[in-house]
Amino acid sequence: MSYELKHVFASLPQMERGVAKVLGGDPKGNNFLYTNGKSVIIRNINNPAIADIYTEHPHQVTVAKYAPSGFYIASGDVSGKIRIWDTTQKEHLLKYEYQPFGGKIKDIAWTEDSKRIACVGEGREKFGAVFLWDTGSSVGEISGHSKVINSVDIKQTRPYRLISGSDDNCGAFFEGPPFKFKFSIADHSRFVNCVRFSPDGNRFCTAGADGQIFLYDGKTGEKICALGGAKAHEGGVYAVSWSPDSSQLISASGDKTVKLWDVGTSTALTTFNMGADVMDQQLGCLWQKDHLLSVSLSGYINYLDKSNPDRPLRTIKGHSKSIQSLTVHKNGGRSYIYSGSHDGHINILSLGGGHTGENNDFSGKGHSNLVTKMAVDDADQLVTCSMDDTVRFTKWGCGLSVLDDVNIDCVWDGSQVVFLKDKKKVFTLDSLDYEPEAGAIHPGGSTAAVGGADGKVRLYSVQGNTLKDEGKSVEAKGPVTDMAYSKDGAYLAVTDEKKVVTVFTVADNYSVKNDFYGHHAKVVTLAWSPDNEHFASGGMDMMVYVWTVNDADKRLKIPDAHRLHHVSGLAWIDEHTLVTTSHDASVKQWTLKF
Structure with a gap:
């Protein structure tokens, strides 16, 4: 069993109102750079679907710039660290790391010989520094400002000059090296x-x-x-x-x-x-x-x-905030990846038909809060559930996606299970003596399984427009986090906080088929393969496991699937293609071999 990362559909830049976003350009003109969270994103300018993500900063990264040679990138974070790393190798090996000052770095500039770096920002003891890239030793002083410095640049021809711009409403002009303050620009x-x-x-x-x-x-x-x-x-x-x-x-x-x-x-x-x-x-x-x-x-x-x-x-287009939910859908020979984020944004990624990784989003009023779950129903409508207390049904129309405005209060709010049919709330289980955390309906439509924070999975009988409690339940190993029936309805898989995935055999009165151990932290999401023989699980340990139902020891492990962030969503496009999402706001497509 093996895996290969096929595509990275990168996040957008992380933006803040009233704050400039610095973009970096590759001197050869092929790529451009920006930051989101703890990631530096490198994108191909002609085909932005080709992307690479650098994830070695322990803190939020604010700016990244190519060296004029094109061989290195310098990136700075909110703690004041500058990392200089290799662009030619896939591993992006670290060359040097410096801490020129303590506080957020807002801009970086290189001299044209790629030997000196200037950085500015919100330092506690100073607002800027200029140093040699290979030793970190100072080659001047950035002074002359009384507040945070927002921007810096160095003249790319000799004699060198340096300029800076600050929240004190002034620019400052320097000559060097070593760089010395000459005058303010007011x-x-x-x-x-x-x-x-x-x-x-x-x-x-x-x-x-x-x-x-x-x-x-x-x-x-x-x-x-x-x-x-x-x-x-x-x-x-x-x-x-x-x-x-x-x-x-x-x-x-x-x-x-x-x-x-x-x-x-x-x-x-x-x-x-x-x-x-x-x-x-x-x-x-x-x-x-x-x-x-x-x-x-x-x-x-x-x-x-x-x-x-x-x-x-x-x-x-794409996501700039953490992705919380995911589903896939096939329509007219194309596959579509739907993802929902922390801010209520829903994105559509179309694959195939010559469009690898073309992003779009929905027109109309969307969710105003975190999108917790998504699925595609029998009518090819996207059903999304959000913390804004609504369920929305979205249909395709004229090649564009138009929201069907159907709002339903709370699918569950800690003590309620709501049963929906034909876009209407038809039945509610309330005054429950447990906290419902996850739910699944058997593909045959006869049973609704609800997993609780008490580690029990209750099996309700679906009778017309009601859910009947016949006192049937099965036990997971811990508080339930996610659950799903296999596509053929033969199995129910349940993930829990105790790092275990339990698979029950439906036809054998929900007896335990296998327990799957391997995650080092809480398992939060799972998805069945279309072949019903495999399923994937993702956890807080940043790992994805692909399991074989009939052999708990036969598994494929994808470590650091999304480095620094846990896996928030899993979906299968086909038996050999898995899609993962994470709080790094990116979508990844993996090719699996069994």
Whole structure:
């Protein structure tokens, strides 16, 4: 038995309102970088379905930047640690680790020879540092600011210059190395969010929360002009990125637009209108070869189209918050992966038909809270259950997904089991003497199994529109966490907090077929293979096991399926393809061989 990781459908950037998102670009122009939680995500710019995730930071990562050589990436986290790691090997081996200051790192810049690194942020004792990449020894001092430094950049041509931008409304200009403070730039009236040198080093710009973008001489720091006259944008400007030939730049703003500027005339050539919703605020951008990218507050990554500024060429969707539930569905020769996240967002990933990993989401009003469970019913409707006390039925229509607005209070709320039929609540079991934690209905429709926090699985008889308690129950090894019948209805598998999966044989009066041991922590989710001979379980130990029903010792172990995060969802596309989700907000597709 063996496994292979076939696809990683990566999370979106983790966004925060009013906080700029720094995107990193590969010097060869193939990939781009961003962060989410403790992960650094590397995505192929031409095919974003190709992704790699770096998960070695113990704390939330805030920024990652390629070295100009392209061989290394430096990433910084909220604790002030900088990790410099290899990009050429699959293992991303750590080269060096430093702690230039204690506190959140907000931006990183390299010198063009890939030998010196500047980093800035919210240090307790200082707000920035410049050091040699191979020894960590200081090559100057970043001073001159009285508050958090948001942004830093280094001129990519000699003589070297360094600029920084801070919450004290000022920029600072440094000469070096060793880098020494020369003067402050006090042209902004609010926070300076982003500072960037042009690739040729002739100019640099500063962008602020006051909607202003100023241009300066790259060598002397002398002010040249303000882009767009009095104001570049109606809202705060969070990010700027230069064109490779240094003649143009793009700027991303809270006014929900991205602008393309001609630097020579200081006028906007194009305004990209990104929408009217608050989630359409633009907090990051990157000019990478021919690609112009921007990031919305929603986390969506937009590929801008100069010839059609009101409609991006493509928008990369997905999850930016932890995924809590998962199901798969086949329709018209294609497989669809549905996943639901902590913030109520439901994503659709379509596979096959030439679309490997095309993300979409539902139109209409969705859930407002954590999506706990999802399944596809006999009418090909997606049924989702959420902590917002609703169950929703979603149907396909005209190639788009439209929500059927059916709201039902609480499927269970600690002491209730609610039985739904034809989108209606038809029966309720309440005043229970146990806490229901999980449920499953036999494929034949005759039995409803409900697992409790007391470790018992109660077997209710389905009679028309009611559930009848005939006093039948079976025992799990501990408090029940999840349960599912095999597709043919022959077995019921139950997971529990005591790290065990128990499989019962339905036809033999629910006698125990096998107990499956292997997890090192609470088992939280399980899913049956379409062949009814295997099932997968996922636990708080970050492991996935694929078990053989008739032989508890014949198992396939996938350790660190989602590193640093437990597995939250499992689903099978076919007998040899397993899908996993996790709190790292990514979806992974595995190929299994038995």
